[in-house]
Amino acid sequence: MHLFPAVDPIPLPAPIWLLKLLHVVTLALHFVAVEMLLGGLLLAVLFSLFRGSPQSLVTARALARRLTVVMTFVINLAVPPLLFAQVLYGRALYTSSVLIGLYWISIIAILTLTYWLLYRFTARLEAGKAAWWVGLSAWVLAGFIARLLSTNMTLMLRPEVWREMYSASSMGAYLPTGDPTLTPRWLLMLAGGLFIGGLWMVYLAGRSTFTAEEKKFVAGLGGKIAAVFGLVYLAAGLWAASVQPDAVKAGLAGQSIYPLYKFAGFAGYGWLALVVVAVLLGAFAGFANLSARMSGWLAWSAVLVAVLTEIMFAVYRDGVRDMTLLSKGYDVWDRVVVTNWSVVGLFLALFVAGLGVVAWLVSVVARAKKVMEGAASI
Ligand code: HEM
Numbered sequence: 001m002h003l004f005p006a007v008d009p010i011p012l013p014a015p016i017w018l019l020k021l022l023h024v025v026t027l028a029l030h031f032v033a034v035e036m037l038l039g040g041l042l043l044a045v046l047f048s049l050f051r052g053s054p055q056s057l058v059t060a061r062a063l064a065r066r067l068t069v070v071m072t073f074v075i076n077l078a079v080p081p082l083l084f085a086q087v088l089y090g091r092a093l094y095t096s097s098v099l100i101g102l103y104w105i106s107i108i109a110i111l112t113l114t115y116w117l118l119y120r121f122t123a124r125l126e127a128g129k130a131a132w133w134v135g136l137s138a139w140v141l142a143g144f145i146a147r148l149l150s151t152n153m154t155l156m157l158r159p160e161v162w163r164e165m166y167s168a169s170s171m172g173a174y175l176p177t178g179d180p181t182l183t184p185r186w187l188l189m190l191a192g193g194l195f196i197g198g199l200w201m202v203y204l205a206g207r208s209t210f211t212a213e214e215k216k217f218v219a220g221l222g223g224k225i226a227a228v229f230g231l232v233y234l235a236a237g238l239w240a241a242s243v244q245p246d247a248v249k250a251g252l253a254g255q256s257i258y259p260l261y262k263f264a265g266f267a268g269y270g271w272l273a274l275v276v277v278a279v280l281l282g283a284f285a286g287f288a289n290l291s292a293r294m295s296g297w298l299a300w301s302a303v304l305v306a307v308l309t310e311i312m313f314a315v316y317r318d319g320v321r322d323m324t325l326l327s328k329g330y331d332v333w334d335r336v337v338v339t340n341w342s343v344v345g346l347f348l349a350l351f352v353a354g355l356g357v358v359a360w361l362v363s364v365v366a367r368a369k370k371v372m373e374g375a376a377s378i
Pocket of ligand 1: 027034037038074075078079081082083111142143145146147149151153154185186189
């Protein structure tokens with residue numbers, strides 16, 4: 001019996017390797033933004049709640065002011081990987097999305113509420129009102145969205161439970177449990193939030209809008225947070241990898257009909273090495289007495305390590321998905337491709353032009369008049 005629905009007779013319009021490349025790159029960027037949101041928000045809540053020093057509130061405000069912008073990146077960088085995932089894995093992903101349909105569609109409403117709460121959180125902080133409970137509510141909702149995404153991304157890999165789930169609820173009102181990979185995968189993303197949040201603070205400390213005293217506070221605490229939660233992130237990653245089925249582990253070691261997937265396994269080691277580098281970088285930022293030049297250098301190193309870590313993670317995770325699906329009879333490479341080169345060319349040209357526009361926007365922001373972070377509002 002076939003576990004997956006029949007393949008769409010319409011051929012793919014671009015080479016599979018190109019779709020996968022674009023998928024992994026855009027997904028890694030989505031992950032960077034998601035981790036900034038999950039970690040930065042929780043840190044801002046904690047800094048606004050425990051105001052041991054004036055710098056705590058300045059840091060809470062500095063993070064909160066940026067979170068509404070980060071949210072736009074979370075959403076805009078989520079759409080491309082969703083589209084590529086649907087093209088490549090539609091038969092699995094559409095099925096799992098329908099099976100949890102009520103929850104899946106509710107993401108739009110939860111996301112809207114989270115976004116509104118983010119604005120309220122920032123406004124209350126700027127007005128000097130108690131804001132932690134608003135920020136915490138936004139964080140809980142964002143964490144729930146993450147849970148729903150982890151649920152769908154793991155359910156799409158389990159065709160063996162689909163029929164039973166549909167019999168239990170054809171309304172999509174039933175959330176599956178019992179997948180040993182689900183919770184480690186979700187907790188890995190949550191731990192990554194505080195890790196990336198710490199690196200984000202190390203980056204922020206390099207900005208000229210902080211006073212010397214504030215820079216010291218932001219870099220010192222951010223570095224320590226990145227170092228500690230880097231270790232937690234490592235442990236969660238090892239846990240999530242260890243609960244994968246044997247067929248997946250073998251595939252990532254190069255033992256499948258596609259030996260090239262050993263490079264996805266290598267990406268797992270790359271991820272591990274980069275997190276270790278980030279932990280050392282965080283510890284250095286956390287404990288060393290940094291000069292202005294050094295904090296600028298560390299700021300950009302933190303950005304680079306964060307982006308590379310998430311790229312490695314996205315590649316490894318892609319390998320886990322392909323190997324899991326392959327073990328159940330779904331071969332992502334087994335599709336008819338009729339490349340429409342004019343459309344592919346147009347897409348790439350617009351993609352590059354879009355990147356150019358974003359770079360221009362960033363340069364405009366960089367040239368804008370600077371307001372000190374400690375100022376009452378911006
Ligand atoms: C607060 C907002 C969001 C959070 C916290 C969030 C979090 C996450 C997490 C944790 C994952 C990884 C799940 C896993 O594999 O275990 C993920 C993947 C994903 N997210 Fe988001 N996300 C958010 C918004 C969105 C939105 C609005 C969309 C759709 C437009 C989206 C599309 C995706 C897709 C398609 C994937 C998986 C792609 C793939 O595996 O190929 N996300 N997100």
